[in-house]
Amino acid sequence: MFFDAKPVTPETLLSEAQRMADEKFRFVTMSQTVLDERTLRLYYHFDQNRTLSDLRRCCSLDNDSTNMTHLRMDVDRDKPIPSISSIYFCALLVENETQDQFGVRFDGLALDYQGAMYLEGEVTHAPYFTMTTVKRAAEGAKGGAQ
Amino acid sequence: MNRSTVIPFGPQHPVLPEPLHIKFVVEDETVVQAVPQLGFVHRGLESLVRTKDFNQMVFVVERICGICSCIHANCYCNAIEDMLGVTAPPRAQFLRVIWSELHRIHSHLLWLGLFADAFGFESVFHQFWRIREHVMDICEATAGNRVILSINVVGGVRRDLNLDQINWMLGELDKIENGMRELTRTMLDDYTVQERTRGIGVLSKDDARLLGAVGPTLRGSGWECDERMHGYAAYKELNFVPVVEHDGDCYARCKVRFNETLHAIELVREALNRLPESELTVKLPGNPDGESVFRVEQPRGELFYYVRANGSKMLERMRVRTPTFANIPPLLAMLPGCKLPDVPVIVLSIDPCISCTER
Numbered sequence A: 001m002f003f004d005a006k007p008v009t010p011e012t013l014l015s016e017a018q019r020m021a022d023e024k025f026r027f028v029t030m031s032q033t034v035l036d037e038r039t040l041r042l043y044y045h046f047d048q049n050r051t052l053s054d055l056r057r058c059c060s061l062d063n064d065s066t067n068m069t070h071l072r073m074d075v076d077r078d079k080p081i082p083s084i085s086s087i088y089f090c091a092l093l094v095e096n097e098t099q100d101q102f103g104v105r106f107d108g109l110a111l112d113y114q115g116a117m118y119l120e121g122e123v124t125h126a127p128y129f130t131m132t133t134v135k136r137a138a139e140g141a142k143g144g145a146q
Numbered sequence B: 001m002n003r004s005t006v007i008p009f010g011p012q013h014p015v016l017p018e019p020l021h022i023k024f025v026v027e028d029e030t031v032v033q034a035v036p037q038l039g040f041v042h043r044g045l046e047s048l049v050r051t052k053d054f055n056q057m058v059f060v061v062e063r064i065c066g067i068c069s070c071i072h073a074n075c076y077c078n079a080i081e082d083m084l085g086v087t088a089p090p091r092a093q094f095l096r097v098i099w100s101e102l103h104r105i106h107s108h109l110l111w112l113g114l115f116a117d118a119f120g121f122e123s124v125f126h127q128f129w130r131i132r133e134h135v136m137d138i139c140e141a142t143a144g145n146r147v148i149l150s151i152n153v154v155g156g157v158r159r160d161l162n163l164d165q166i167n168w169m170l171g172e173l174d175k176i177e178n179g180m181r182e183l184t185r186t187m188l189d190d191y192t193v194q195e196r197t198r199g200i201g202v203l204s205k206d207d208a209r210l211l212g213a214v215g216p217t218l219r220g221s222g223w224e225c226d227e228r229m230h231g232y233a234a235y236k237e238l239n240f241v242p243v244v245e246h247d248g249d250c251y252a253r254c255k256v257r258f259n260e261t262l263h264a265i266e267l268v269r270e271a272l273n274r275l276p277e278s279e280l281t282v283k284l285p286g287n288p289d290g291e292s293v294f295r296v297e298q299p300r301g302e303l304f305y306y307v308r309a310n311g312s313k314m315l316e317r318m319r320v321r322t323p324t325f326a327n328i329p330p331l332l333a334m335l336p337g338c339k340l341p342d343v344p345v346i347v348l349s350i351d352p353c354i355s356c357t358e359r
Helices: A013-022 A052-058 A091-102 A127-140 B045-050 B057-062 B069-084 B090-118 B122-143 B163-189 B191-197 B205-210 B215-219 B250-273 B323-334 B340-349 B354-358
Strands: A026-034 A039-047 A068-076 B004-009 B021-027 B030-037 B289-298 B301-310 B315-321
Touching: A013 A039, A013 A068, A026 A091, A026 B301, A026 B315, A026 B323, A039 B301, A068 B289, A091 A127, A091 B323, B004 B340, B021 B340, B030 B323, B030 B340, B045 B057, B045 B315, B057 B069, B057 B315, B069 B090, B069 B289, B069 B301, B090 B122, B090 B163, B090 B250, B090 B340, B122 B163, B163 B191, B163 B250, B191 B250, B191 B340, B205 B215, B205 B323, B215 B250, B215 B301, B215 B323, B250 B340, B301 B323, B323 B340, B323 B354
Parallel strands: none
Antiparallel strands: A026 A039, A039 A068, B004 B021, B021 B030, B289 B301, B301 B315
16 A cells, blocks of 8 residues: 655755645655665655544545645755755754765755764764665675675 | 853753753843754664564564553554554454553653643642552553553554453542542642743744644644544544643643543543444454555654555564654744743653654
């Protein structure tokens, strides 16, 4: 099972995020998943802020995901990603966390920890991208690298 | 001309049960800027999906945070069940609500005690924690543990309640409710409590949404937003109504939590009285494949799980967004302009859980 997400690119991300802000969506968070050694997939999750009476009137109560809207963007790990923290200030923590864990870089962060929000300054490898690369190389070599 | 001074708050501080570090830029006694520093208890638990299978991960997610362990597991199990296309049996859905709400009650009681302690009301701290022991007793008697209950499994729950336990629990809930009602005037109507909390750390309604606040922090600013409204587990069968306050200050957030505790008692009572007969688990059709997101309401607010699987026993990715992580940007907006002695009260008013935040 997969959920529906609207595809965006680094060029269209900010305009889409601005549209969500204009329509009073609440930014929930961002999820990241590694697709291959160079590509990271980012999901931006937004909530529609429906009230209890809205939900009872117009929506099914059986499926939580119907009350969320998602944007999907695939990015190259070496190219800068536009930060949406100028539109949604609350995105700055999750964007900094992504910088720490996946080694990507966000442009225009409202508060930039430079990849040291969780990690010590001397750590140079992004733990999540490195682990993925090692694991996949190991699978190709029948576990030789493990 | 005022001279700026930087004052470190935490990671070890008498009001903080967990290590959070905030650098305050102050002019005289007034805070002008706050910059958080995280990472003191970061454990990288999300990456354990690569070494534990999706059933074992239930025990890992319970250990992200002790105080709402049951709700973490509930959210994770629902996300995996969504991917597998299965639904837990009705009795399991009700039992999940019962144990989740018990966790909410004891979390809020713990917070109410700590909050009272933050502004020096130590006797109320003792009273709330005395009441909380009844909930801990219920957890121990029904699940075998006081804090980490381990009752959720993918596809249902592993423990049931018998009639004797239900009757005993109803009696204990009466004691908890009576204790809470005795403390209502002391906590909510007392002059000194109101002096320390009213008009302090105000978060406007618009800021609360724009800054991504969740849980009592969001509802204390006037938003009717609670994941239980979406009806996951058995909430769609119960008379759930979100508790909302409009002032957006520390007092409003305290009142939301106080009234939510009473409402949670009602929900547990209702669920116990309407517990349906059914199996406790369903058979799983295989390994999960695909992607799923799920949200539930923790005591501190909205908890979000994203999981991605490829048909093997190991998940490819699990991402957890915990409520305190979402409530830090609003906290940074509440602090500038406040006086230094109000800082502990404002920081505690979001009920920070750093184990959750850093995972």
